[in-house]
Structures are given as structure tokens and as C-alpha cells.
Amino acid sequence: MSIAPLSSDQRDALQELTNIAMGQAGASLASILDTFVNLSVPRTNILGVDKVSAAISDLVGRDFEITAVRQSFQGYLRGEAIVIYGQDGCKELADLMGYDEELDKAAERELLLDVSNVLVGACLGGLTEQLKGIAESDKAGELSFAAPSIMAESVPVDTLINPDKLSWTHALLMEVNFTLESRNFVSHLIMLMPEEAIEKMRGILDEFIASF
Amino acid sequence: MARKMLIKALPTTWDVEITQAANGKEAMVAYRAGKADVMFLDLTMPEMDGFQVLEALQKEDLNSFVIVVSADIQPIAQERVKKMGAIAFIKKPVTAEVITEVLKKYGVYEVL
Numbered sequence: 001m002s003i004a005p006l007s008s009d010q011r012d013a014l015q016e017l018t019n020i021a022m023g024q025a026g027a028s029l030a031s032i033l034d035t036f037v038n039l040s041v042p043r044t045n046i047l048g049v050d051k052v053s054a055a056i057s058d059l060v061g062r063d064f065e066i067t068a069v070r071q072s073f074q075g076y077l078r079g080e081a082i083v084i085y086g087q088d089g090c091k092e093l094a095d096l097m098g099y100d101e102e103l104d105k106a107a108e109r110e111l112l113l114d115v116s117n118v119l120v121g122a123c124l125g126g127l128t129e130q131l132k133g134i135a136e137s138d139k140a141g142e143l144s145f146a147a148p149s150i151m152a153e154s155v156p157v158d159t160l161i162n163p164d165k166l167s168w169t170h171a172l173l174m175e176v177n178f179t180l181e182s183r184n185f186v187s188h189l190i191m192l193m194p195e196e197a198i199e200k201m202r203g204i205l206d207e208f209i210a211s212f
Numbered sequence: 213m214a215r216k217m218l219i220k221a222l223p224t225t226w227d228v229e230i231t232q233a234a235n236g237k238e239a240m241v242a243y244r245a246g247k248a249d250v251m252f253l254d255l256t257m258p259e260m261d262g263f264q265v266l267e268a269l270q271k272e273d274l275n276s277f278v279i280v281v282s283a284d285i286q287p288i289a290q291e292r293v294k295k296m297g298a299i300a301f302i303k304k305p306v307t308a309e310v311i312t313e314v315l316k317k318y319g320v321y322e323v324l
Contacts, residue, residue, distance in 0.1 A: 023283030
């Protein structure tokens with residue numbers, strides 16, 4: 001199955017919809033951490049699955065050790081959401097939330113899962129809300145999540161995804177990241193969607209573009 | 213796309229010339245050319261973001277009504293842009309009702 005790249009209008013539209021969605025995720029994170037969160041300009045691309053790992057390394061920074069949480073979603077669209085933190089993501093979050101030394105490893109992991117779940121839920125929820133507003137089909141508003149799970153802890157970023165394990169041929173990759181002004185913290189929220197979700201997304205983007 | 217969404221939400225009877233900028237740097241060029249009596253400013257932009265534009269405008273006497281239109285809905289972001297001279301904050305996605313209300317409230321758009 002061959003997948004056309006996004007046209008520049010489609011990419012522009014998707015970036016704007018993602019921007020609105022990430023604003024909600026950023027506000028949730030700001031409220032959890034009680035600090036101001038810088039939001040990145042969203043980055044989107046359609047790739048063959050063999051290129052996904054390298055693309056994520058480029059977005060996060062090569063040679064970076066990371067901790068990551070994944071959460072799959074389905075509904076009108078389907079795919080995987082991955083939240084990537086620095087090597088000591090668990091501890092960083094616990095520190096930011098003022099837990100100091102009080103948390104054991106299990107509690108830190110639970111915190112990591114909770115925060116990731118909030119980010120993914122806010123971002124995908126925000127995106128779906130807009131898709132629903134644009135699409136003719138009522139089904140565009142359907143969205144459900146699996147429970148989040150820890151995907152990797154303190155591993156080199158280029159080992160995060162094994163393309164042999166993905167049954168997809170292509171992926172739509174969407175990335176946003178959150179940084180803090182006062183602390184050395186970064187979190188990347190990455191969404192990956194397979195080919196049939198790409199075509200549904202493309203259809204909605206085209207409807208959106210045609211409305212202007 | 214952000215710009216198209218905004219332009220579509222502007223009152224159709226508002227007799228103005230619209231200049232678009234793809235990022236903060238282009239916005240400053242347009243501002244310096246005297247093309248920004250009113251500026252609708254996004255915060256999340258490449259090259260130069262909205263906070264940096266507000267900072268630059270303050271250094272240059274801020275001779276413009278700046279209305280921030282952003283998806284960054286953190287309360288701190290809203291406080292911060294107002295401290296930096298923006299007259300209003302509108303959250304995305306924008307609607308014609310909200311834009312018109314803000315323009316009227318600040319006397320930027322007089323009803324004909």
C-alpha cells in the first residue's frame with residue numbers, strides 16, 4: 001500500500017489542530033507541576049515504519065537515554081501515543097511535584113503513568129474534539145484508550161522502537177514537546193497512526209481546508 | 213491555517229487591510245513597516261515566538277493593539293502576555309463572536 005505524503009496545506013492544517021490539542025495538554029501539565037510550561041511548535045510527518053525509530057531519535061536527540069510510556073488508542077482513528085522523558089523521568093517528575101525522597105520506585109512509576117495518561121488524554125481528547133467539529137461523520141468523535149504502560153526505562157532512544165514488531169507499513173508521526181523554564185525537564189508527546197488512520201485523517205484535513 | 217481561521221472569524225464589515233506573517237520575525241517586519249495598528253499574535257510560532265514579539269514590541273514603544281490568539285491556555289501565559297502589553301487573550305479555536313466582542317470591548321472596531 002502506498003501512502004502519499006501530506007500536502008503542505010494538509011500538514012499546515014494538522015499542525016494547527018495539533019497545536020490546539022497540545023495547548024490543553026500543556027495546561028494540564030502546568031497545573032500538575034504548578035509551573036509555566038513552554039510548548040513547542042508541533043512537528044508532523046508520514047514515514048515508512050523502518051524510518052520511525054530514526055525520526056524519533058532526531059526529535060528527541062541522538063544518544064539520549066530515555067524513559068517512555070506508551071498508551072494505545074482507538075476509535076475513528078487508532079494508533080499509539082508515546083510519552084518520552086529524560087533518563088530519570090520518574091524521579092524528575094517526583095522531584096518537580098515536591099515528593100523529594102518520599103516515593104519508592106513503584107510509586108514513582110505510578111506517578112509517571114498518571115502524568116503520561118493526563119498528557120495523552122488531554123492532547124488526543126483535544127484533537128478528537130476538533131476532528132468531530134470538522135468531520136461530517138459522527139464517528140470522528142469516537143476515542144478510547146488502553147491503560148498506559150511503561151515502555152522503556154533508561155534506554156538509548158534508538159532502541160525504543162523495533163520496526164520488526166510493528167505490523168504497519170507507514171506511520172503518521174506527530175510530535176510536541178513540553179519544557180520548563182526553571183528546570184532541566186523535557187517531555188515529548190509522540191503520536192503514531194497507521195495507514196488507514198492516516199487516510200481518515202487526510203479526509204478530515206481536506207474537509208477542514210475546504211471550509212475556508 | 214491558524215491565520216485562515218482567524219481571518220475567517222473577523223467581522224466582514226471591518227474595513228481594514230490585512231497583512232499576514234508566518235512567524236514573529238515577519239510580524240516585526242510588518243509592524244515596523246507601519247502595517248500593524250492591530251496585531252493578532254499567536255504564541256507558539258517558529259523563528260520568534262509570541263512572547264519574544266511582545267518583548268520586542270515593548271522595546272519599540274508598542275504602538276499597536278496586540279490581541280493574543282493562542283492555544284496556550286495556561287493561566288500564567290494569559291497573565292504574562294497582559295503584563296507584556298497585550299490588551300486581550302483569546303483562546304483557540306477562535307470564533308467570530310469572541311473576536312467581535314473583544315474588538316468592540318476595546319474600541320478597536322466601531323460598529324457602523
